[in-house]
Amino acid sequence: MLRYIVRRVLMMIPTLLVISVLVFTIIQLPPGDYLTTMVNELQSQGENVSQERIAYLREEYGLDRNPVEQYLYWVGGLLQGDLGHSFEHDKPVSEVVGDRMFMTMVVAFVTTLFVYVMSFPIGVYSAVRQYSAGDFALSFLGFIGLATPNFLLALILMYLAKAYFGTDIGGLMDARYIDQPWTWGKAMSVLEHLWVPVIVIGTAGTAGMIRRLRANLLDELHKQYVVTAKAKGLAPGKVLVKYPLRMALNPFIADIGNLLPEMISGAVIVSVVLGLETTGPMLLKALQSQDMYLAGSFLMFISLLTVVGTLISDLALAVLDPRIRLEGGRKR
Numbered sequence: 001m002l003r004y005i006v007r008r009v010l011m012m013i014p015t016l017l018v019i020s021v022l023v024f025t026i027i028q029l030p031p032g033d034y035l036t037t038m039v040n041e042l043q044s045q046g047e048n049v050s051q052e053r054i055a056y057l058r059e060e061y062g063l064d065r066n067p068v069e070q071y072l073y074w075v076g077g078l079l080q081g082d083l084g085h086s087f088e089h090d091k092p093v094s095e096v097v098g099d100r101m102f103m104t105m106v107v108a109f110v111t112t113l114f115v116y117v118m119s120f121p122i123g124v125y126s127a128v129r130q131y132s133a134g135d136f137a138l139s140f141l142g143f144i145g146l147a148t149p150n151f152l153l154a155l156i157l158m159y160l161a162k163a164y165f166g167t168d169i170g171g172l173m174d175a176r177y178i179d180q181p182w183t184w185g186k187a188m189s190v191l192e193h194l195w196v197p198v199i200v201i202g203t204a205g206t207a208g209m210i211r212r213l214r215a216n217l218l219d220e221l222h223k224q225y226v227v228t229a230k231a232k233g234l235a236p237g238k239v240l241v242k243y244p245l246r247m248a249l250n251p252f253i254a255d256i257g258n259l260l261p262e263m264i265s266g267a268v269i270v271s272v273v274l275g276l277e278t279t280g281p282m283l284l285k286a287l288q289s290q291d292m293y294l295a296g297s298f299l300m301f302i303s304l305l306t307v308v309g310t311l312i313s314d315l316a317l318a319v320l321d322p323r324i325r326l327e328g329g330r331k332r
Helices: 002-028 034-044 051-061 067-079 093-128 133-147 150-164 184-221 224-231 236-242 244-248 250-254 256-265 268-274 279-289 292-320
Strands: none
Touching: 002 067, 002 292, 034 051, 034 279, 067 292, 093 133, 093 184, 093 279, 093 292, 133 184, 150 184, 150 268, 184 244, 184 250, 184 268, 224 236, 236 244, 244 250, 250 256, 250 292, 256 292, 268 279, 279 292
């Protein structure tokens, strides 16, 4: 196990290096840069920007360097814990991301709890009661959840929240609490607004998890070891919990690899529609304005969480399922 962990950690270094090259290259693909976008906006507003000022700003932002030098400067800063400077916000990337990080983690954490709490009992029930009326009804709801676009569901719930509960879902709290210190009233306002984004973001994940758990559990229930356990007189509930259910939990554990990055990135489209103060809209705006240090550093942070989360899920799967071997076959 220790040898496997060390090998995987060492593999993370070239993996992240390749990802950094891809991220920086993709961000640089659109024509122009942040300064070009800013100058075009100023000119569209009727303001004239002199070439001397453009040259000064290009040197100030480090955009006069060639792409290789910009990449090495960016990666060198990352290795020292410096995420760079956001052009658009005119402050360090860590400060820009930190302003929205807490609310993003709150939304993602509650959404994850919603997905797991809802999908686990429904998936087990659908598998154990296969082809029953309840199975058909829950399967139908699952297909509806998979087929409904999140942004459409967001618009519907925004209307219902306003019409029947009087809650204006245009963020995660009332406007009077924005940029204010945390109080009991602010926390209650967050809870009042939180249920809509949680349901919207968690619907598709819940439906997909139910289908995967049901399929895995049905596959395990028809295997010979389950038939043998029942033939030996074990109670059906004990047989279910001790053997097939444990093996069918693989998709739950495998999703740990996606859990960490999702807690940070969030659902971008839903966040834009609902006006949530999370990191998703911030990343989208950074990509649109070509704020390369903000977008690149944030994407690299998500990539690091993905790699770490994948390692954690692999180790957890090996503990849960003895059929999974971390090491290759040994010579006899």
